[in-house]
Amino acid sequence: MPGIQATYLGMPLQLADLDHENLEYFKHCAAHDFHLQRCAACGLVRYPPTTGCPWCASPKSEWVKVEGKGTVHSYTEVHHAIQPAFKTHTPYLVLLVDLDTQKGKPDPQAALRVLGNLATPDGKLAPKEMVEKVGVGTRVRMVFADVAAGLAIPHWTIDESATQPAKPWRYPA
Numbered sequence: 001m002p003g004i005q006a007t008y009l010g011m012p013l014q015l016a017d018l019d020h021e022n023l024e025y026f027k028h029c030a031a032h033d034f035h036l037q038r039c040a041a042c043g044l045v046r047y048p049p050t051t052g053c054p055w056c057a058s059p060k061s062e063w064v065k066v067e068g069k070g071t072v073h074s075y076t077e078v079h080h081a082i083q084p085a086f087k088t089h090t091p092y093l094v095l096l097v098d099l100d101t102q103k104g105k106p107d108p109q110a111a112l113r114v115l116g117n118l119a120t121p122d123g124k125l126a127p128k129e130m131v132e133k134v135g136v137g138t139r140v141r142m143v144f145a146d147v148a149a150g151l152a153i154p155h156w157t158i159d160e161s162a163t164q165p166a167k168p169w170r171y172p173a
């Protein structure tokens with residue numbers, strides 16, 4: 001598989017041709033499909049994509065479709081963009097989301113925690129009014145921002161069909 005060079009919101013992105021795991025992961029994202037590796041030995045799904053199982057070290061795995069739904073575990077609200085191109089999008093949220101899939105396995109505190117920005121349903125960085133509604137406990141679903149052939153970035157948007165907490169926890173302003 002050839003590598004990928006692209007630009008996202010003015011930020012250069014590169015996937016090396018030897019990075020088979022990430023090329024495969026982002027290829028599924030480009031099809032707006034969320035796939036993760038499931039270990040052929042212990043059966044646990046892992047994130048981020050990598051060459052070996054973090055629990056049993058087996059190098060054998062298969063890609064399986066995973067539901068892109070979960071709950072905000074934590075977040076960072078960015079007011080000072082490090083990337084100059086992101087400046088016009090502040091404030092924006094970086095979300096750490098506990099997937100519903102495999103939550104509480106292999107131990108009660110464990111979860112597949114997937115990073116992404118808060119986005120609108122069409123994959124654009126969320127506006128301030130939306131940013132202010134989201135906190136720990138918000139139910140979210142995955143959406144994709146198309147970047148290039150073979151590359152889309154998974155983000156999170158508020159799951160309109162889910163029951164939301166009355167007041168998701170937010171850092172004191």
Ligand SMILES: [Zn+2]
Pocket residue numbers: 039040041042043044053054055056057058
């Ligand atoms: Zn394993």
